[in-house]
Amino acid sequence: MGNFFTATSVFTFLACLLLGCLYAWFLYGTNKNLAKNLKYCLGAFRIVVITLIAYLLFAPLVKRISYHPEKPIIVLANDNSISVAEIEPIGFNKQKYQQDLKRLVDRLSEKYEVKTYSFSDSVKSGLDFSGKGKLSNASALVDRLNDELLNRNVGAVIMASDGIFNRGGNPLYEINKIKAPIYTIAMGDTIAKRDVLIANVNYNNLVYLDNEFTLAIQIQAYESKGETIQISVAENGTKVKEQNVNIDAASFVKEVQVKLKANKIGIQKYTVSVSGLKNEITTKNNTQTIFVEVIDARQKVLLAAAAPHPDIAAFKQAIELNKHYEVTVALADELNSIDPNKYGLAILYQLPGYSNVSIPLIDKLQKTKISLFYVVGAQTSLYTLGQFQNVVSFGKSTGSLQEIFPYPEPNFTAFNLNPITLKQLDDYDPLQVLFAKMSINGNYSAVLNQRIGKVKTQTPLWFFAEDNGRKLGFLIGEGIWKWKLEEAKDEQAFPLVNELISKTVQYLAVKDDKRKFKVYSSKNTYEENENVVLNATLYNDAYEPINTPDVKVQVKNANGKIFNYTFSKFGVTYRLDIGNLPQGNYTYLASTTLGNKNYTASGAFYINALIAEYQQTTANHQLLYTIAQQTNGKMVMPANLLSIADELEKSGQVKTISYEDRKYEELISIKWLFALILVLLSTEWFLRKRNGEV
DSSP states (O other): OEEOOOHHHHHHHHHHHHHHHHHHHHHHTTOOSSOHHHHHHHHHHHHHHHHHHHHHHTOOEEEEEEEEEEOOEEEEEEEOBHHHHHOOOTTOOHHHHHHHHHHHHHHHHTTSEEEEEEESSSEEESOOOOOOBSOOOHHHHHHHHHHHSTTSOEEEEEEEEOSOOOSSSOGGGTGGGSOSOEEEEEOSOOSOOSEEEEEEEEOOSEEETTOEEEEEEEEEEESOTTOEEEEEEEETTEEEEEEEEEOOSSEEEEEEEEEEEOOSSEEEEEEEEEOOOTTOSOSTTSEEEEEEEEEOOOEEEEEEESSOOHHHHHHHHHHHTSTTEEEEEEEGGGGGGOOGGGOSEEEEETOSBSSSTTHHHHHHHHTSOOEEEEEEOTTBOHHHHHHHOSSEEEOOOOSOEEEEEEEEOTTOOSSOOOTTGGGGGGGSOOEEEEOOOEEEOSOOEEEEEEEETTEEEEEEEEEEEEETTEEEEEEEOBOHHHHHHHHHHOTTOOOHHHHHHHHHHHHHHSOOOOOSEEEEESOSEEETTSOEEEEEEEEOTTOOEEOOSOOEEEEEOTTOOEEEEEOEEETTEEEEEEEOOOSEEEEEEEEEEETTEEEEEEEEEEEEOOOHHHHOOSOOHHHHHHHHHHTTOOEEOGGGTTHHHHHHHHHOOOOOEEEEEEEEEEGGGOHHHHHHHHHHHHHHHHHHHHTTOO
16 A cells, blocks of 8 residues: 655645646647647647656655554463473373373464473473473573564463472563463472472582581471481592481471581582482482582791790781681791791791891792791891892991881772771881881882881881792881780770781782683583583783684593593683583693693582472462463463363454554655556657657
């Protein structure tokens, strides 16, 4: 259907018609050779042709309206999760149900457009009755339908499910996205069956070596009153805990706390089990396997001194407030037996001193790359100190002591300190050091500067620097124990000394990761239905990321089976999507070659088994009924599912919709107008030639 004329185009057409009439009058109005009727005929031809040609030059738009009927879409979605497939009510005929569902699709297809889906932990097109879905997510189904059928004529949604949805949001809050009635087919059994299960295990998946941790095990039991069950926990296959639980109710829930100790570094497998019952509906929910990563995060800190001093106790107490650090105090002759390779940081309190007792230890430390924190005091040999590092040097000392007060450096950014609490420094006693001129080579970062009397200098008191790639820290002055004493006088005082020492140790003990080849998993723990993703980065000598060479990786499961993969190049890095893996503990070893150097990197991850579908076996038909009622649909039992076709027809809600399609086209695109002009011009030419006109 077309609409050629609008209010504006009428005047344009009249002007073109006037032009056509004038042209025809000049051509035929004074002609004496043609018969009168023939002149009128030829004049009419010319008027029409000129009018059309002139009108086409203005290229008017033509509105075309067309109507397209769209058949209603009926969505049929089948819950393909384990709970639907394995928990069946008495008298349920699985084969008949599947045949009836396909018959319903065929019957509905005669009048409607039918789209079928299967949903569980994912949503797929078509009907799938395998019952292998590890989860049931109705919200994902609603989102899929909303994405694919937005603004389409959705007449109704038919959903076959047991109402057990263990992933995604509550479908009651999602169904308003679908503007159509929902008919539910109530699967599963609402009668509680005899069953005992592990509903959940709460735990920390990262614990520290030699620490205790707790498993909070939630036990549920149905129709098992009077029974006694046994809970057991096995560590890497060896039973470590066992406990009896009496079931004293028909519907029984209890949380059992089990304490374990982390004795071994690495990923440890713990299997939590409850003993089965006679005639239990399923035993697949009686066991749950978890993985806990045990790490030795405690770094050892060496606190070395030539003789006892109150400052040493202040340092030790402050450091040990953080359970991740373990302090070893070595004095005098004990220094010679120290192995510095065991430590991540060494605090040299007034070392090197005037005696040679610390020289062997400092020589050993020079051969390592561990960070050092020098506390310089009255017993420090300033000359010898300058021999062991290249950052700080001192001029000749007069032997007299100098008092130094602290004040904060406002531009310090290596770690955070509260500016308000730093004001406490104004009330602290001064530290003491030998009077000598101090020089600093290279860059440094100061936490505190020196105040001599009332003069604030730019000379650092507590600062950090680097010496040939080694982190160094310096505290110029002894007597920090007086600062702690000052804090103890005021109950409202913030423990600033502890914070300064703790953050200093943390800053110096953290090792910079200078590895040129790094491989890491996107997560330490994956669910059974999640894709395992590994990432890798390779650096050249300028420490720029590159991905020129190939990177290969071997993934090994707990049984020793090896899977070989090659990383994909992703930007300037590498990425590998392994996909889903079965439950268990996995290790990986990646390798590559850059130039003539070979690089390797290793790691581990673990996959948790999904047992959510076995943790609730009683169907929730009330939820299905509510969904149907809220959307003007209806809930039916599987035996009556074919009645849905009649219900849809009786409801009158499923109707064909006609969509109006409006298009505006240029008149010049209408081909039959050119044909008309050609016919008129040809006929006019023929009649003129026949009557002797040129």
